[in-house]
Amino acid sequence: MDPAAPAVDMERLQGFVGKVMGDIGGAFALLLSYMGDQTGVFRALRDHGPCTVTQLATAAGVDERYLREWLSAMAAGGYVEYRPADETFAMTPEQAIVLAAEGHPACMQGFFQMVVSQFATHDQAVEVFRSGAGRPWSAHHSCCFCGTDRFFRAGYAASLVDAWLPALDGMVGRLQRGARVADVGCGHGSSTVLMAQAFPASRFVGFDFHGPSIESARGKAAAAGVGGNTEFVVASAKQIGPAGFDLVCMFDSLHDMGDPVGVARRVRDCLAPDGIFMLVEPLAGDRLADNLHVLGQLFYSASTLVCTPTSRAQEVGLALGAQAGEKRLSAVLREAGFTGVRRVAETATNMVLEARP
Template sequence: MANQSQEIDQKKLDELQEKVVTDVAGAMGLIMAYMGDRLNLYSALAEIGPATSAALAKSTGLAERYVHEWLSANAAGGYIEHDAASAKFSMTPEQVVTFASEGHPNCMQGFFQAVVSTYIDEPKVTEVFRSGKGLPWSDHNGCLFCGTERFFRPMYAASLVDAWIPALDGVRDKLASGAKVADIGCGHGSSTIIMAKAFPKSSFYGFDFHEPSIEHARSRAKDAGVESNTLFEVVTAKEFPGSGYDLVTIFDALHDMGDPVGAAAHVCNSLAAGGTFMVVEPLAGDTLDENRHPLGQIYYSFSTMICTPASKAQEVGLALGAQAGQKRLTEVLNKAGFTKVRRAAETPTNMVLEARA
């Protein structure tokens, strides 16, 4: 066995074991939270609580013994409250926001859904480690597509129109008076639709090569009442049609592309004179050592399971990874023809780059 001859430092071992046990508790807490969402347990408890397990089981139509065990796991993890005297369970306002407030920027259910998707697809990813092949975005289970939308949409709703677009040089005024915008790798179209609602005089084109996502985006646009200034099309990032765009955006998708340089070069050619390319990417430092923290661990892990295999499944297969960092991303954008690249904004999880020719 490796390192068997080396002496074990008991203190270091205890610390590591403690961390791993905390992580395992988190992994189990996450699957409890995911099931609570699917079974509407949190929203029901938020509505009727404080409640006994019997009352919650009755209101959700679920089997009481399972509901009781689920409540106990959640109470042990601090996800809900328990009053021993009355045997009732309840949720604080903070717990309601985190587990039961769909669309709230602090609701974590989309995040949980995306993590669960990686567990479901683990056998496929393990296999590409052996084969060296890629795993196309389209080969993942549907949990990923919905989880991605659910996780990102509230952040876009909170930041895109009020913070990110105003941080770009002269872009808000152009959009307000009527501009042409392309959103590449738009997925379910959350970002496209949010912009289309905020800037009704502008035209928004959402492009993605994943057909089910584009169909979903079209139906979302209809529900949101922005059909008249949005158009969604199935096409790759290197082949999207049109020219004279005032703004082209890519939200959390450049690093998923096989040929991000080729895609960015196509963006560069499609822009109107003075046009802007907005690239939203996961927040990261430029080196692994800068990314050695929980958020870095989360992003590198998603990157291992989803982003790196997605890029390797496409032509070139550059596999930038979800923690490429601004320096590497700037190199890609420079190679594609953008001479001016700057960080226009950031959130605790993402950076917004502005690139101009």
Template sequence: MTTTDITTIDHTKLETFVGQAVTDMGAAISGLLLHIGDRLGLYKAMAGAGPITSFALAQRTGTAERYVREWLANQAAGGYITYHADDGTYELPAEQAMVVADEDSPVFLGGAFETIASAYADHDLVVDAFRTGSGIDWHEHDQRLSSGVVRFFRPGYAAHLVGEWLPALDGVVEKLRAGASVADVGCGHGASTVIMANAFDRSTFAGFDSHEPSIEAAREAAAQAGVQQRAKYAVAAAKDLPGEGYDLVCMFDALHDMGDPVGAARRVLKALAPDGTLLVVEPNAGDALEDNLNPVGRTYYGLSTVICTPGSLAQDVGLGLGAQAGERRLTSVLHEAGFTHVRRATETPFTIILEARP
């Protein structure tokens, strides 16, 4: 930078941005430490334990005290835990425990940080994709991506799917109670399928995903939940969806990841019963970029850059919708596929639920 350039700088703005960058720097490294705490069970050991020393926490978790002590200092500096200077103990408040320790909490985010950690591990793949324009298929990613994603989305599905999202669809709950045929397309580890199978014991559920290890994990999840007789899984791409006459087809946070979402939706339309319903769950994004310039949009654009968009570009067509496609673009995709009725059935601050009918 030349002297002339320096004189044009607004130093107040510079200092403000440096402060922002330093805050992000602390968040970036602390995200790794959050993932470490999640992976080692440090948060779970602190939850409900009250004030605890670094020695006691290390003993409870089978970890080395010196590492735990440094980790605790980072967590205290970030406000994730409370440090009691009078006796040198640390405490995980109940509110923070809901976010980092309780996997059944609707606001649990441990899976999100596991997903982000997997993206850091994939750094070289992403750099190469930027240079070549190639995609990155799901199986190429660090293995924590699959496990992180299911832990990221499951709390929201558990909190809202049966009680809010399905009842927002016209006549669907009545069909499920009577006994319906359901397909879960892009089911991943099967969290959504298992939740529905647990709630509606007269219905049958078929989960499909192109990632074989995810299907194997889904089968294990169904067996553990005791619903394996009515929740079956198979490896299949969305546009090759097996079966016909489904009363309900679901796509949970999957449509924007598909290389050919129009083709996939067109196949779903053919597989639905005449009075069937397609449920599409997607990130609740605005239609314009400026609508998403906020912390949630920033997070989803980041995940979309390293996971969702590369995943779509690795497939046939490679439309690359991205995780922030927005309701207008998603509706356009569904109309192009042949659906005549598309509406926003309900939403949460982070999720939009669309109902599509023939």
């Protein structure tokens, strides 16, 4: 051992091992939670109420022996309750929200799905990390796309129509009267559909370069009954048009793009003279030191695995990252020719910038 090496503090060592063991347990809990979601076990347990393994296996239609092991792990991890007196399992109302309340902002199943997708393609992650190559959005497991949509959708449902659009100068009135709106990097189109439902007199075009996502967006719009005032186009963000949009929105997509300045320039060119660019990005402080907390860990992790390699796989490859922060994002918008840039809203996870030509 190097005699100059700092002495190991055994208490701190034990503390850190304990923290990491908890994280390993969390990684298992995440995969087991995904299994519980996909097989309907969480929903069955929530709907049934306290029950034995045998009762739950029947209700969910899964193998009883595996379920016993799964429930034991979930009870040990605090994801379900175990009642030794009658050997039953149950979920508290809070566990039921986080694990089984589809559409609730606190439901984590979409997030689980996204992270599980990264484990499924871990070889690619290691390779890209080593070589520095880009990794196109389309190279990810399909769970990455539907997990992203599933997780983000609840946040958009909670804030987009009720808080973010009203924060834009005069925009709600324009949308009520009838406006042209573009949603760039729309993914599965949940944000587009929410706006189209709220403002039937307006027309919404969702653009994304990922064909399967656009297919899914079309299906979602039809199912939501907004096929008439929505359109979804497979296109790179630098090819959006025709010009004259009253509002262009981007939800958690600018930082994924290779050339955010070029894209923002194209957005500016496509806006009507009094049009507004609404940029929704992950919440972040401007310095790494501001982001050293759980949310920062989650965003930097997703950014290492998905956002940064996605940007690098495109022209320019600026690689803004998912924690770029308001100062850096505003600089991108100003470089693209926007003069009026201001922060108009934020939630626990997102910030909303308004930019005017």
